[in-house]
Amino acid sequence: MIIESNKTDKLLIVTPMEKRIDAYSAKDFKGKMVDWINEGNFHILIDLVNVDFIDSSGLNAIVSSLKTIGKNGDLYLCSINETIMSMFRLTRLNRVFKMFDSKDKAVEALSS
């Protein structure tokens, strides 16, 4: 899975470049997230602007990443389309993650 990453002063911004985070790609996604966390990136923003489908394996990978960060930092999400948001609402995971409409809004809020 291709994931672009960009470091700011306070954040690592990761942007999956593929449309789906599913059972086929979730293991790779989770592995890359763990690598970034182990490198000391504890405040990570996942920009879902390119993603139009996430299944339960993808949700599990995102939850697992948050657990790996633990109390050292936080995991943020942005640019979530309505179909994916409906899954977060159904599973109540929308109450777990801090979510932003866009990357710019997230960076602005998290950099202040």
Added chain:
Amino acid sequence: MIIPKTIKLTIDSYLENVFWIGLAVRSFCSYFYFNEVESCQIELSVVEAVTNSIKHAYQMQPMGKVDVIVSIDDRSIIFDICDKGKTMMTFEKATLEFDPQDIESLPEGGMGLYIIQNTMDEVIYKQINGMNILTLIKYLKKI
């Protein structure tokens, strides 16, 4: 236009093939007047079911086949997900209990069946002649 009442999609039991089933299901749903969110939710349910067949029934072994039989009638669209792998031991109402403030309580599994049961109108599991069949039914919207 007269359309066929049933179509069967078959994939080999590789996770990378599930994507094709998802694409087809989303297209069927859009054609039958489900909106984008509903179509994606139905796609997700079928994808979860097919993924379960590959992961749990075939235990990731690639020699199996998964059939998805799509049927349409006056009131519903029906997906029969069929495999000949290991039988599901239990099929009960899935729950998803956690405290959103406590990250250690967050689930890292078991969401698939919960999503299916809370998205589709009817979910039925049965075994017939060595075939595991998970039937997912979504009622058509009246227009």
